[in-house]
Amino acid sequence: MKATVSRKAHFNAAHRLFRPDWTDQQNKDVFGKCNNPNYHGHNYDLIVSVTGHINKETGFVIDLKVLRDIIKTEIEDQFDHKNLNLDVVEFKSLNPTAENISVVIYNKIKRRLDPDLDLQVTLYETPRNFVTYSGDK
Amino acid sequence: MKATVSRKAHFNAAHRLFRPDWTDQQNKDVFGKCNNPNYHGHNYDLIVSVTGHINKETGFVIDLKVLRDIIKTEIEDQFDHKNLNLDVVEFKSLNPTAENISVVIYNKIKRRLDPDLDLQVTLYETPRNFVTYSGDK
Amino acid sequence: MKATVSRKAHFNAAHRLFRPDWTDQQNKDVFGKCNNPNYHGHNYDLIVSVTGHINKETGFVIDLKVLRDIIKTEIEDQFDHKNLNLDVVEFKSLNPTAENISVVIYNKIKRRLDPDLDLQVTLYETPRNFVTYSGDK
Amino acid sequence: MKATVSRKAHFNAAHRLFRPDWTDQQNKDVFGKCNNPNYHGHNYDLIVSVTGHINKETGFVIDLKVLRDIIKTEIEDQFDHKNLNLDVVEFKSLNPTAENISVVIYNKIKRRLDPDLDLQVTLYETPRNFVTYSGDK
Amino acid sequence: MKATVSRKAHFNAAHRLFRPDWTDQQNKDVFGKCNNPNYHGHNYDLIVSVTGHINKETGFVIDLKVLRDIIKTEIEDQFDHKNLNLDVVEFKSLNPTAENISVVIYNKIKRRLDPDLDLQVTLYETPRNFVTYSGDK
Amino acid sequence: MKATVSRKAHFNAAHRLFRPDWTDQQNKDVFGKCNNPNYHGHNYDLIVSVTGHINKETGFVIDLKVLRDIIKTEIEDQFDHKNLNLDVVEFKSLNPTAENISVVIYNKIKRRLDPDLDLQVTLYETPRNFVTYSGDK
Numbered sequence: 152m153k154a155t156v157s158r159k160a161h162f163n164a165a166h167r168l169f170r171p172d173w174t175d176q177q178n179k180d181v182f183g184k185c186n187n188p189n190y191h192g193h194n195y196d197l198i199v200s201v202t203g204h205i206n207k208e209t210g211f212v213i214d215l216k217v218l219r220d221i222i223k224t225e226i227e228d229q230f231d232h233k234n235l236n237l238d239v240v241e242f243k244s245l246n247p248t249a250e251n252i253s254v255v256i257y258n259k260i261k262r263r264l265d266p267d268l269d270l271q272v273t274l275y276e277t278p279r280n281f282v283t284y285s286g287d288k
Numbered sequence: 289m290k291a292t293v294s295r296k297a298h299f300n301a302a303h304r305l306f307r308p309d310w311t312d313q314q315n316k317d318v319f320g321k322c323n324n325p326n327y328h329g330h331n332y333d334l335i336v337s338v339t340g341h342i343n344k345e346t347g348f349v350i351d352l353k354v355l356r357d358i359i360k361t362e363i364e365d366q367f368d369h370k371n372l373n374l375d376v377v378e379f380k381s382l383n384p385t386a387e388n389i390s391v392v393i394y395n396k397i398k399r400r401l402d403p404d405l406d407l408q409v410t411l412y413e414t415p416r417n418f419v420t421y422s423g424d425k
Numbered sequence: 426m427k428a429t430v431s432r433k434a435h436f437n438a439a440h441r442l443f444r445p446d447w448t449d450q451q452n453k454d455v456f457g458k459c460n461n462p463n464y465h466g467h468n469y470d471l472i473v474s475v476t477g478h479i480n481k482e483t484g485f486v487i488d489l490k491v492l493r494d495i496i497k498t499e500i501e502d503q504f505d506h507k508n509l510n511l512d513v514v515e516f517k518s519l520n521p522t523a524e525n526i527s528v529v530i531y532n533k534i535k536r537r538l539d540p541d542l543d544l545q546v547t548l549y550e551t552p553r554n555f556v557t558y559s560g561d562k
Numbered sequence: 563m564k565a566t567v568s569r570k571a572h573f574n575a576a577h578r579l580f581r582p583d584w585t586d587q588q589n590k591d592v593f594g595k596c597n598n599p600n601y602h603g604h605n606y607d608l609i610v611s612v613t614g615h616i617n618k619e620t621g622f623v624i625d626l627k628v629l630r631d632i633i634k635t636e637i638e639d640q641f642d643h644k645n646l647n648l649d650v651v652e653f654k655s656l657n658p659t660a661e662n663i664s665v666v667i668y669n670k671i672k673r674r675l676d677p678d679l680d681l682q683v684t685l686y687e688t689p690r691n692f693v694t695y696s697g698d699k
Numbered sequence: 700m701k702a703t704v705s706r707k708a709h710f711n712a713a714h715r716l717f718r719p720d721w722t723d724q725q726n727k728d729v730f731g732k733c734n735n736p737n738y739h740g741h742n743y744d745l746i747v748s749v750t751g752h753i754n755k756e757t758g759f760v761i762d763l764k765v766l767r768d769i770i771k772t773e774i775e776d777q778f779d780h781k782n783l784n785l786d787v788v789e790f791k792s793l794n795p796t797a798e799n800i801s802v803v804i805y806n807k808i809k810r811r812l813d814p815d816l817d818l819q820v821t822l823y824e825t826p827r828n829f830v831t832y833s834g835d836k
Numbered sequence: 837m838k839a840t841v842s843r844k845a846h847f848n849a850a851h852r853l854f855r856p857d858w859t860d861q862q863n864k865d866v867f868g869k870c871n872n873p874n875y876h877g878h879n880y881d882l883i884v885s886v887t888g889h890i891n892k893e894t895g896f897v898i899d900l901k902v903l904r905d906i907i908k909t910e911i912e913d914q915f916d917h918k919n920l921n922l923d924v925v926e927f928k929s930l931n932p933t934a935e936n937i938s939v940v941i942y943n944k945i946k947r948r949l950d951p952d953l954d955l956q957v958t959l960y961e962t963p964r965n966f967v968t969y970s971g972d973k
Binding site: 298300301302303321322324326327328329330331368369370371374375414415 | 435437438439440458459461463464465466467468505506507508511512551552
């Protein structure tokens with residue numbers, strides 16, 4: 152019996168959408184006010200969903216205390232109260248769109264999980280804009 | 289790499305569940321208090337989810353400003369502060385159940401998207417009742 | 426010891442902002458798209474707050490089952506799945522703005538409560554627009 | 563045309579994670595503070611999602627009044643204001659983890675539905691921890 | 700300049716409404732299904748609101764890290780994953796209604812605050828039922 | 837008859853808690869991770885509440901379209917997708933704590949309102965931390 156267990160987390164960060172290899176005008180045209188050179192910010196909400204067999208003995212797909220600690224170490228401790236562009240190594244040369252942040256989060260958590268478990272992450276940049284990523288398929 | 293980008297929108301509308309080819313009693317039996325001839329109404333919440341490849345240059349599946357404008361033109365401008373039965377052409381001869389409204393919204397948005405993009409819509413009639421539609425499969 | 430006990434309720438209704446003694450143009454100028462002659466609608470959320478002494482024996486300000494039944498009889502049974510302008514006697518000659526609906530709700534509930542209890546009602550017309558009324562002071 | 567119709571419900575219950583065939587230390591190590599012998603509790607939120615063809619005549623996948631009554635009879639009347647371990651027969655010998663509660667809820671509702679309808683249940687133990695189950699596949 | 704600073708917290712607990720000096724029938728009549736002898740439970744949400752002057756140097760009414768730690772030590776560590784009736788000393792001889800829990804929380808936090816600060820607590824027993832208490836006035 | 841009308845708004849901004857006249861150590865000790873020199877950010881939610889007499893003719897305390905436009909011009913257009921410390925003139929020499937931002941918002945909106953109307957603003961820095969300010973009293 153397979154089930155999906157989900158855990159919500161959150162982090163507050165500054166970011167800016169920007170490509171250094173584009174002109175200022177190109178950056179402005181594509182990224183609009185998200186391109187503000189002084190940065191803006193969000194309360195990011197994150198849902199991490201893990202799918203696998205329910206262990207018959209424990210009744211768990213994954214111990215949520217373990218999942219919570221992985222999210223804390225890999226994501227919250229790295230991203231919370233940070234400037235994603237300046238403080239987080241993964242975005243030194245990757246534009247921190249919600250799509251790209253989701254892929255980075257997926258990869259950081261996936262390598263910490265048992266390979267039999269499937270992973271999906273949903274990242275809310277605002278309550279009205281969010282992205283779901285579940286690996287390259 | 290494929291991801292799903294979602295945008296929330298909303299509109300406030302009146303409606304009534306009703307089939308003109310049924311007797312009053314049939315309408316009452318099937319549609320209950322939703323059949324009130326003087327209409328009732330809802331704050332409809334809408335989640336529009338678009339799935340596709342993450343563009344390597346922009347880091348976007350779809351520019352959310354573009355998606356927001358499609359939702360505004362196709363749905364909010366047509367449905368908000370309207371009586372769905374009387375003011376919206378698609379429901380002149382289609383009963384505006386949450387299921388049917390979802391199909392209409394799907395069709396109106398789908399034809400505005402790049403055909404490579406997959407679409408799913410979730411329509412909340414109330415915070416407790418909602419419908420998801422992702423095309424005829 | 427005084428405390429305030431609150432109970433949330435909700436009803437779905439159609440309405441229209443409109444004064445019959447005004448010209449169509451006046452109605453349009455003041456009430457905008459809320460003036461649509463075919464009505465529009467909302468999921469109204471209601472918070473009813475009752476303030477009084479905590480009864481030492483029961484530990485209650487008011488039994489929430491009693492409050493719930495008053496709200497059901499006075500408000501939900503009268504307003505839910507109704508057209509406020511056409512189906513609710515209080516709005517036959519009173520414009521159903523959120524302010525006026527709040528006053529009507531306050532008056533209907535207040536007369537059912539022990540006079541020692543203070544009442545406040547908060548009515549959400551949408552999640553972004555709401556009104557609070559606590560009697561004529 | 564297939565769509566998914568969802569209905570939210572909720573129940574408030576006490577529970578304890580515990581295996582009688584384990585030592586106290588094993589129970590404590592695996593279940594942590596959820597193992598408190600005096601129980602703790604939750605406001606469980608439940609989303610029941612039913613997928614099927616939209617009936618052309620009614621515009622319904624399933625009449626939500628019917629689905630609401632199934633949820634009330636099978637789940638809310640059995641679980642609400644109960645101690646899951648002591649008062650609910652299904653958990654006499656099954657540890658009430660969110661995963662196991664989801665499977666029990668799925669089975670209780672599935673047998674009441676038309677076999678052509680697919681079912682998925684999502685159970686929120688807290689707003690931050692939830693489980694999704696859609697049958698043994 | 701006075702402002703109010705609020706912090707949300709939560710705890711999951713079991714409880715039962717019950718007076719040992721009443722007959723079973725009296726307990727049942729007044730407390731209904733909340734009287735279940737095997738307990739039931741809630742995810743309690745708590746809002747702690749502190750009012751005082753804005754310190755000109757820090758721009759704080761109270762450092763939220765300090766307030767968060769007071770709530771953790773006084774409330775979350777004492778109440779979370781507990782049975783209020785059996786595990787929490789304050790309710791050994793006090794019926795844990797939402798009103799009484801609010802008064803206990805108020806008193807535990809108030810004595811930890813600078814006497815110049817005013818306090819109000821709002822306790823959500825469920826998203827639909829909540830109590831506000833701001834001291835004996 | 838007096839009532840309070842509230843309107844929710846929001847803006848996404850970067851900020852940093854920092855006093856230039858303090859040493860780095862003082863800033864770190866008092867403001868903790870909110871002192872990150874590269875900034876972090878939030879989705880700020882704002883509730884603007886206006887209290888006054890219900891106009892007998894319109895049934896309005898204040899036309900919400902007017903209030904919405906004041907909030908847009910005075911707050912959203914100035915603060916959204918901005919760095920509060922660098923881009924907003926009011927915080928050039930004022931530390932942007934939630935308390936101080938609330939006072940600035942109050943002052944900017946108050947001067948646009950009829951002096952007979954009372955104002956209160958509530959600013960959510962996160963869903964768990966918020967500040968309420970209603971003028972110097």
